[in-house]
Amino acid sequence: MSIERINPGARMSAAVVHDGTVYLAGQVAEGAGVEEQSRAALALVDDLLAQVGSDRSKLLSVTVYLADMADFAGMNSVWETWIDTANPPARATVEAKLATPDYLVEFSVIAAI
Amino acid sequence: MSIERINPGARMSAAVVHDGTVYLAGQVAEGAGVEEQSRAALALVDDLLAQVGSDRSKLLSVTVYLADMADFAGMNSVWETWIDTANPPARATVEAKLATPDYLVEFSVIAAI
């Protein structure tokens, strides 16, 4: 079974495809608040999914990391307009500090292709 | 390859099945302490697994999030009586605040069907 890697870099690939499933690197983005960062990070998710022939209707499981759970409602306001509401993934959301204090939210995605 | 979604809602599905693997949404439950919450959340896991034709003997990987690692022993006391001891999953347990301060433990589950 072959493994396809998108944008392999020194630390990670942006996405890895194996046997009909794609695993994305955790996606973060700069932005002035959690809503702006969520929109930008989820646009990166869209881009990566498109590169492997998938899209947001094929999400299987997403782990959402929030640097501060006070941003839960803000993240959800963007999330709920972004997902394919007929095909939402399983999801878990937990509080965890991210790689730099600038990042407020990170999305770790598993999808079907 | 088809994708089956259980209880798709505005934010997430309770479970998503793809190619013989099921991904559950993170399961939490109300309760007076970590043991009571663990029992109730793991009962929800049982219910969801049953809905897709799986059960606790087919767990592949579980991530356990504890709001306070001081509850590690309490969670484990319930966990060890809940799992099929002949067929335990891979597991990682880390400390992370959850969606509300009322929640002490969350279980993120991947299983075979």
Next chain:
Amino acid sequence: MSIERINPGARMSAAVVHDGTVYLAGQVAEGAGVEEQSRAALALVDDLLAQVGSDRSKLLSVTVYLADMADFAGMNSVWETWIDTANPPARATVEAKLATPDYLVEFSVIAAI
């Protein structure tokens, strides 16, 4: 579809194989700092992958938990020499306290076999 479990114990298996994918238990190791612990924990990953006929060139997705994000650079210095740079996994790194204060880093691994 059969499930193979490596070192099933009272709480977890060290690794679980299903349908060409292996899920490892979160790997931690004692050590005097994050670099030493990362080297030792990633050696445990190597051992487990070898037991199921996989290796670090087949990593799909890794979640790295750091007890203190101040150890990000130290962990990466070991990580970047450990991974197969032609075949890096998807990765997410977040801050989370681990089972005991002695542990500085934990690696949660999904790989192909």
